[in-house]
Amino acid sequence: MNEDKQLEQRLRQDDKQALETVYLKYKDAFIAYVRKHQLGTSDALDLYQDAIIAMHQQFVSKQVVLQRSNLKTYLFGIGKNLLLKQLEDKKRPRPASMPPEREEPLPLDESPLTEEQRLLLKHFGSLSKSCQDMLKLFYYRGLSIKEIVALTNYKDENTVKSHKSRCLKRLTEFIAKK
């Protein structure tokens, strides 16, 4: 397996070290690329971070397996889509050298959070780390209870289920107390 494929595999497993490796590997090239389109360095860096995160979330939540692209072209494709959206929002013309990217998906989370979701996010942030981790395994990574048992050190499915219900209960208690 080549280095890129290994990194891709690790990204699907939510490996943050792999994410940092990819981030540093393509950072300079990406920033140079978007700066050609009149974006300042700090905007370019911000855009790059958004692109990297969107890419990572595609791997983790959707378990994307790259067929035609490699990591770099996939990442740059997402970045290009984000840049085009940003230019569109600022009502600036699309650069002629940059045709619309059709092969790569737009990142998740493009819609802003609703009021209800913002509140839920606030309370989620108040949960203990172990609860946040547990709920993320289930909701963010989309793992089944059985997969969570295999991946973590919880004794069995019942332990996972009861920890998860305790965390959900705490969350609903926070909401009720607001």
Added chain:
Amino acid sequence: MSKDNLIEKYLSNRLTEAEKQQFAHWMASDEDFQREVAFHENLQRVTRAHERQQLKQRLQELDQQTNAKQPPARPQRGRWLGLAGLLLLMCLSVYWLCNQPSNPEKIYAQYHSPFPNSLQPVSRDRSDGSLESRAFLFYENGRYEQALQQFESIAKDNPRPDFGFYQGLTLLQLERFEEASELFEALKESDTQYRAEVHWYGALAHIRLGQLDEGRSNLRSLQQIRPDYKKEAIERLLNEF
């Protein structure tokens, strides 16, 4: 199939055709079910947003670390880099102001990250079977209950501060904050290579218990003994409570 199981399968896109029909039926006819599904969908969206915030913060910190390691830029470029840095710092400040934690649990969750094993290299194939190796094998695998048992035996047989530090970390992982903070307190003046870390994790344990004065005092001592250790994080943390 129970409604909970059906929702679980729906969230991970694993419904069969028959289950999809059952799901649609309940969505059309059962308001409680609709509310339940909406809650879980919101939570799915929110966990993504939370993870996104954490990743963004992690990447910004990574940039700061790598920038600090790079040699100074040429003067002309330096001005622009300086401005970019200033902007980044301003963004970070705004980010931190907007995300100021409001309770100890949240502060703890934000600042605590597990500390890696740097004391006893563990080889899974060639474990020597000693208490120390077993303790770290469990620790590295996140089997903290078992790791704690080994660390307790080490403390009984041949107590050494460095191992005590990892025993404290294990207690933190098990959310036994009271015991962890007592252990870190006891280790503060000991001869350990992890003196700074003992203060840092001790401070976090106190903060998690709501003992903010003790937490602050640990952080201030840490600033004295190792001014460069987690400098920015400590300053930020001290401003949080």
